[in-house]
Amino acid sequence: MDVKTVCLGMLTSGAASGYDLKKYFESSFGHFFVAGYGSIYPALSSLAESGLVTCRDIPQEGKPDRKVYSITAAGRQELMCALAKPKPGHKVRSEFLAMLWFAHLMSHEQINTVIDYRLDEVDKFLDMLDELGDCDEHEECTGANFVAGFGRAIATACKNYLEENRHTLVAGKTKELKSATG
Amino acid sequence: MDVKTVCLGMLTSGAASGYDLKKYFESSFGHFFVAGYGSIYPALSSLAESGLVTCRDIPQEGKPDRKVYSITAAGRQELMCALAKPKPGHKVRSEFLAMLWFAHLMSHEQINTVIDYRLDEVDKFLDMLDELGDCDEHEECTGANFVAGFGRAIATACKNYLEENRHTLVAGKTKELKSATG
DNA sequence: ATGCATACTATCAGTTTGATATATGGAAAC
DNA sequence: GTTTCCATATATCAAACTGATAGTATGCAT
Missing domain, CATH: 1.10.10.10 (Winged helix-like DNA-binding domain superfamily/Winged helix DNA-binding domain)
Structure with a gap:
């Protein structure tokens, strides 16, 4: 393929x-x-x-x-x-994750910038999928719909993870920000 | 990067x-x-x-x-x-999804084979992450933990989606299998 | 009038892939 | 006892791919 x-x-x-x-x-x-x-x-x-x-x-x-x-x-x-190939690959090449692996070498600001950018891209992608919509008429669209749904599921999971866990990367730098800003 | x-x-x-x-x-x-x-x-x-x-x-x-x-x-x-690059990429190259896009050209059996294979790979990956575990001691591991967590989240979402939606790809071929096998 | 977008083709240096080659020691299979 | 496989370690190469660039024409905006 x-x-x-x-x-x-x-x-x-x-x-x-x-x-x-x-x-x-x-x-x-x-x-x-x-x-x-x-x-x-x-x-x-x-x-x-x-x-x-x-x-x-x-x-x-x-x-x-x-x-x-x-x-x-x-x-x-x-x-x-x-299409008869039984073991198709599925590879990710993420500069984003590679960078965050080295988060301890990055500033608080740099980390926020790359995460915000990624969230933005994910939102754009989800918008694109919504605009495209699903096609229910042709039988040849079942595959496309399945793949689009896959994309939606992964993008949503990505978004949720980033939003719920980004604090773990900046917590060490800001030290108990929650109580200090009250 | x-x-x-x-x-x-x-x-x-x-x-x-x-x-x-x-x-x-x-x-x-x-x-x-x-x-x-x-x-x-x-x-x-x-x-x-x-x-x-x-x-x-x-x-x-x-x-x-x-x-x-x-x-x-x-x-x-x-x-x-x-590490100062503000817009790191995140690319996927999936023969798996490319194949399933053309699911209407594949047999029921071929579809099941590639999905089973992918689920297998995802499980192996989740096992690997579990074996690795999280490191709570060193501050330099926060990035690695974050990335591992990301992997876990995406893999889980992938698994769930495949399990819950694979029927949409074979339904057209088997036509109302649910009531025919009772 | 200058820049930019769309429509269309195409090339190219640099990077990456996936397989293969070379060489040795140890463990396991037969 | 010997073949076969695996781990350790390096390295190369054709084929594939990336990302940028280039050319040529129309139309639209500023």
Whole structure:
């Protein structure tokens, strides 16, 4: 399940350009599988070379040509193989948590700044999910709904944890602030 | 906050070899910041070249020499700069969720397999955290405890969500299984 | 008129991944 | 007794990915 495979999967719901796929990644997909142009364009080129997708050039006035990719039968087969993988990975790369691991080397202010920023990002993410909403019509949306719900659950848990436990990181610096400010 | 910076941070609690750092990454750090030999060794070499760490060769009998790295004053300064970054990232790369996004292209059995596998991994992770336990003695452990707690919270939320919602992915395939099996 | 956003493509240095190689000693399996 | 596996320790490499940058055109705001 690399970027190539995910692109292949996205193309099952219709032909699209690299630009389209990027927007797709940015909206719903973005939070759990990041991909930029630097990986999408090479992925599409490689897929075309292997015959898993075909490319059609659509000239446009005043804009660069759109290169619209469609999945082939071979591409569908390849995708099915990838979906048979029994042990898919799930990796987190968090500068945020890595920083807070070293919280004892940070100032009270620095800690608050990074936590506030993270809470902000989580809120933005939850808002995005709300705007998207769930789709109850198409059967092919069950997966998307499930994943969106997963995102909601994790984001909420993240938010709650940060709000309820941030005091443990600044308590050592402020020493019994609660009674001192009365 | 790349691998270099995290290595620098780990070295603040004592000199260590690349092998030691790998074990460190694998145990407590592993779940939110993955790093293999392929990134650790080059990171240490690069840090040594920049004068942010020093290296001491310790010959051993029957085993390759240990290269033990220590952080320098310049290294500490560099680390402090990195810890001042106000907007640390937090990225997820989930083949698991990417697969389930395409659940409508998967068989009932495939879906159950990947969810069972993920639940297994989450349980292993929670067990690992329990074995590690919290350290209440050193002030420098507040960050580690906070991060471990975060991991516990997220893992628990993940487990609950998967257990409570997996039925939505297989319901379409089994159609009213609940009453049919009575 | 200058800057910025949208629409579209594409490249590239630097970083990371995951597998593999090398070498030895000890424990466990057969 | 010997093969096989694991732990200790280093290191490299192709393939993949990141994040920034670049180019080209339209339109909209300031």
